[in-house]
Amino acid sequence: MTTAKTINLNLKVWRQNGPKDKGRFEEYRASDISTDSSFLEMLDVVNEKLTIEGKEPIAFDHDCREGICGMCGTVINGRPHGPEKGTTLCQLHMRHFSDGDTIAIEPWRARAFKVIKDLVVDRSPLDKLIQTAGYISANAGGCPDGNAVPIPQEIAEKSMDAAACIGCGACVASCPNASAMLFVGAKVSHLGLLPQGKPEAAMRAISMVREMDRLGFGNCGNERECEAECPKEISITNIARLNREFFKASFFSSVM
């Protein structure tokens, strides 16, 4: 490990009691924070102090703390998951901040995501998108041998690149239109690239796009903020693939 040092920070944290509360920024001081600690561990330290002082700690979502569950995520100084590229909040370490910095911390802001409390939002619309068609219909049992259909390595790798999405919602939070196109594009690509996903590809693209509209997500305006902020660096080419699949399905399939 590097030789740790400690820093002091000024935090401006969004506090909101519930979806109906107006919400406001409150200021806190984070003192003696080790630069080896993660951003969430810094919040832990602040929360322990608030608790001891008889105040209510800051509510924030988190779970695996190793960058894979997609549960954590807040906007740090205007950027989802903070300033480091390809990093979830739990993997953002305090060595990337300087002593005396002021850090603004806000929840994901999108029409489709309601604030539950402070930094915690309701991301269930992302689950609803998957429930619409983000799957391959294969009941357990009776599937052919795993090697029955060879899949070219580059196709499997491309599919895996898209499948790496952790469903954190940073793409929605970063988008000026609060669109979920990168999330949907990643799923349509992950499944549609594979031979097993082809039979339902047309239905998948059309249903997921329609559901996205229904849930209040906006459309893609080619701003590319999503790609820049995605902690798994999912490429915007997945949106292009989604558009191709959607048009193909709309014009040439019987799914409409």
Place this chain on the structure above:
Amino acid sequence: MQLDAKIPGGPLQDKWDRHRFELKLVNPANKRKYDIIVVGTGLAGGSAAATLAELGYNVKNFCIQDSPRRAHSIAAQGGINAAKNYQNDGDSVWRLFYDTVKGGDFRAREANVHRLAQESTNIIDQCVAQGVPFARDYGGLLSNRSFGGAQVSRTFYARGQTGQQLLLGAYSALSRQIGAGKVKMYPRREMLDLVIVNGKARGIIVRDLVTGKIESHSAHAVVLATGGYGNVFFLSTNAMASNVTAAYRAYKRGAVFANPCFTQIHPTCIPVHGDYQSKLTLMSESLRNDGRVWVPKDPKDKRAPADIPDSDRDYYLERKYPSFGNLVPRDVASRNAKEQCDAGKGVGDTQLAVYLDFADAIRRDGKDLIKSKYGNLFQMYEKITDQNPYETPMMIYPAVHYTMGGLWVDYNLMSSVEGLFVLGEANFSDHGANRLGASALMQGLADGYFVIPYTIGGYLAGESLDEVTDQHPAFTDHTKQAQERIDKLLSIKGKRTADDFHRELGGLMWDNCGMARNDKDLAMAKEKIRALKAEFWENVLIPGADKDFNQSLERAGRVADFLEFAEIMITDALARRESCGGHFNDAFQTEENEALRDDENFCHVSAWEYKGDDQDPEFIKEPLVFENVKLTQRSYK
């Protein structure tokens, strides 16, 4: 209480086929008359909920996170074992069975493990059909790598994110059933109690973590898939929300708990580096395919790793275990790391670390190949430690990772409470005293996709169950108890946070019930934990309100259960007068410091039955019978 494992008769390889034939069936039209509760949405719970719904049952599925996709199975990195023998290197169902029984230090049931090995091949087919993008060779066929405790390559993987991809497979199958209305999903719910009516599990009490409302849910059967209890150690590789509460509540209602002292300490984790630390991060065992573990020969050697020539390094695993080398099972690798550090040869600031070195592999195969195999792991290591593992060896140290112990289940995965089934890490059945790498994913999915769909049907078809709704007095009573407990917790208004208690408990457990144990320290820890528990109930400070989103209250409830459960782990560790797998008592070791089993007196499952607060649980023995493998001293030399 007597425990009957209900292992079917006949030759080992025919037991499961025969049992599946003999199990009663619920006809397709009748399945919709049954409601089944599944708690948990990891590999076991998610796959079970999806599959039971596919069959036609009405499923209510609960998870603690905001989405079923976030269960901690998602963090499994390295891979999943299956006896496909695609590599033509001598693998078979029998070999996977044998490796698993031996890896578990002969403390698992033969019949369960054999079934696991049989079903392993179906899992791969199932996952491929769902669109899991496993790694493939240039010809498009599935690729494999090696894992500890095996001399064949049978581990399937999706980069370093195998758990994520398998879980997303199960989650997509589950989502399809939610969309179809066959599964009703309840996210952000925490199970607080199990409801038993007329001796049978008929429902659960949960807290809605957003509103704080206590809810009752009734069903014809309850399936728990709530994971392991590794967070009793505070620092572990488990997710922050992983806890023992659901399993422990079931235990307090009569489900017996098996082998609680069998915990797995994983050898390759990023070392502890500060007292603010909230969790530990695993570096996949797959790294031991190419990484070489070493320490300096001389404890006084403080040179930078690159300046220490080969002649001054001790590649201790390769030296001591020439045939398995760096791929010895996890318990062996962990204990050896501890042994080196105890001898003063540890490296880094804290001297509680050993090197895992890729220099030879990079020289041999090139940086690009190593990057393609482990890129995301190397990146994760660099993010956390600020060191580049392509240029300097990783520093690693063992950390709590998995718990082999769990609620006792019979061959049908039913606990000692009728109608309560337990799957995945939450049960105890398949890994004995030590789990081999890439076997947890296999067990979770085997239980969910291919075992419970059969055995739960056999139970439901064989019972005539009364109508029980959530208005039954048992639900009202248990709801009241859950509410009283919450009120009590909030009323204490003491001076220490729940996290503070948890950290102290974890320290006690790690120091005294961790990688090596001895009677004196175990007994001392038991006393201290009792005192800590007493202090908790007088001095815990929980801010906020009950009917609200209150994460401090959630954590306090879990810590309260960990404080009680820790004592059972110690009781079990003290009672097992041998060393085996993850349970290493200093008093029982071979001359070469390996675990020394006592097959004559301890070839059994230790199950514990709740007998009331502040009373020791009652010991129940399930003897293990080995008809197909010979019990030997495990040798990886």
